[in-house]
Amino acid sequence: MATIYDVAKAAGVSPKTVSRVMNGDGPVRAATREAVLEVINRLGYVPSTAARVMKSNKSGLLGLITGAISAPIDGSTPTGLPDFFIVQGIQSVISRSSKTLMIADTAGDEERIGALIRTFLEHRVEGLFYVADSHREVQLSVPQPGVETVLVNCYDDLGTPSVLPDDRGGQRRLVADLIAKGHRRIALLTLDPETDATRLRFLGYGDALSAAGIAFDDELVRPGELKGGADERAVVREALDHILALPEPPSVICAGNDRLAMIVFASLRQRGLAIPEDIAVAGYDDHCQIAESLDPPLTTVELPYHAMGVRSAEWLLQRVEEAGSAPLRRFSSSDWKLCHTVSPEWRWHSRAEGFRLGSEL
Amino acid sequence: MATIYDVAKAAGVSPKTVSRVMNGDGPVRAATREAVLEVINRLGYVPSTAARVMKSNKSGLLGLITGAISAPIDGSTPTGLPDFFIVQGIQSVISRSSKTLMIADTAGDEERIGALIRTFLEHRVEGLFYVADSHREVQLSVPQPGVETVLVNCYDDLGTPSVLPDDRGGQRRLVADLIAKGHRRIALLTLDPETDATRLRFLGYGDALSAAGIAFDDELVRPGELKGGADERAVVREALDHILALPEPPSVICAGNDRLAMIVFASLRQRGLAIPEDIAVAGYDDHCQIAESLDPPLTTVELPYHAMGVRSAEWLLQRVEEAGSAPLRRFSSSDWKLCHTVSPEWRWHSRAEGFRLGSEL
């Protein structure tokens, strides 16, 4: 591949002049410029990032670590699209900037993260995203100052900047809405008990109940998913067995997420129950494909994953640029709360053939 | 960030010795090695790829261009998961190799491809994947020798190596199977008439009919998708209106893909038709989420997208390594047929509750 020296020699000028033509720095006579450009085109010269990085010590790279690329998209695993939507949001912002995004996938193996970070450091990335598949605490070993980092959909105990969804608020608003529609007995099928998403959604559920003066009944709260990855359909079936056998059964079931809601749909129908006439179902997360293809369409909460990605990317870009211009100015985590919480948005699937909001609940 | 010189000075050795410790080249006394390693850990030294690339002229990078990351996953667009599965396949192979995969997304804008290739060249990628969202011809401007390229799910007229799915064979086998099950009037809803996928699947449909001695009836073949991106539901409705009003209506409808099949399901049900009792439906492509969540589960053809990704990656890796060892040996496209065709696999959704193959057709 042609170098700047090849171009210089062929054009009969010095390498520095070629550099000036490429970058538009110093003054170059029009005739010289054209001659150089002609040679550049003829030789197909493309400057080497490596050499540029060595001189400037700025790589123009941002690293992103995720499991979203390798994760099955088909809903066959507990984790789903959230991280993917986040990656899309990040991607959309970065692609409009002058930086290049390097995506590294863990391929489902968290052990790999160390090696990926190492590779990124070798490439001298200026910033780093870590996107988790579910809202939870993580422990990342990024002892490298000089690499701005943002945790997305997760956080650590070191005060690393992070962007989180408002799981609690979303569940609260969903349940409050159900209450407003007249429901009093509201069941909750929870997700993996280890994750914060589960804990926060449970709290939001409680918030809405107590705000409406409805007594909390722990018989109505059952796990819809166990951490071992046990057969979900069986777990859901068991939970429904319990809930439906209660002396005062619920009028609506809140599933921990849309995938769970889909299983609930199937399981209820198998029992001969009509949805929403006999019992209503609500979801969480916007797995659009699920929510739209179910019949009736599912009421769900759309967590703003794409927006979280966008916000993380804008934030990181800003910090990388600041770091570039004022290299020594650093924020300690006590300077300000280095955490954005992004509020959920409602998504009412009230599309098609006059389907009316509330008619399914 | 610490450099090899910092380490050398702190350890009281020459940079070259540090290099030897890092790479295990020449002999180093055990005591010296340990002293150097201690300093490396203490300073958090990470070698710079940029410097290494400059010296060796090998970046260890492979570039991948796709629209799969930015494309909506939710089935709201004509293109779907094929490219995503391919990317996963490629990713899985590369992550086990010593190369680093850089993924660049077109963000839906084909114009961007030139710029992305340019960026890759600046990074001196050793190989390049281009993954298309549907089987079709493309026109890529990669006039750079020295960068091994593989087109996946597409091809060009320059003989660039490419990996393609056997769309025709898949449709032929699907239709042959329907015939074996007793169907004689088989309708086909085609995709965007511009793509090769559509043309090849149509040919496969014809292959199966003529092999069984069934006369082709063009009344049974209708577009289920128009290239303008018109409202699909309306297009499908119109096609069904036509097909169902025929004097001799079909006993089964082959939808161009699973998404279309989903719309067909909804549209047939709206007409009060029972599936599969009144009329059967088959899909194409394995959008697992759709195929599994439909009731009854959909019979469909799984194109081997993941396998195509795997094969492309292994192929490219091999060629990159060959190019490295024997830099001047090059194949011209006439040397051998630089095209792999990967055959489809059947995927019968016969899971759960004793659903039996064929019972829905």
Place this chain on the structure above:
DNA sequence: CGATGTCATGACATCGGTGTCATAACGTGT
């Protein structure tokens, strides 16, 4: 006309590793 300023260009050093070659230290056989 000479001093000064601007424009156009080149020489050279530098960034951080590593390949090549030189060299020093040490042991071994005769």
Place this chain on the structure above:
DNA sequence: ACACGTTATGACACCGATGTCATGACATCG
């Protein structure tokens, strides 16, 4: 004691681009 092989290490150049400084050619002004 000397030639010789092996081991351990360093000096130095180089990869490709660019920042710094120098220089030569002109134009402008007093």
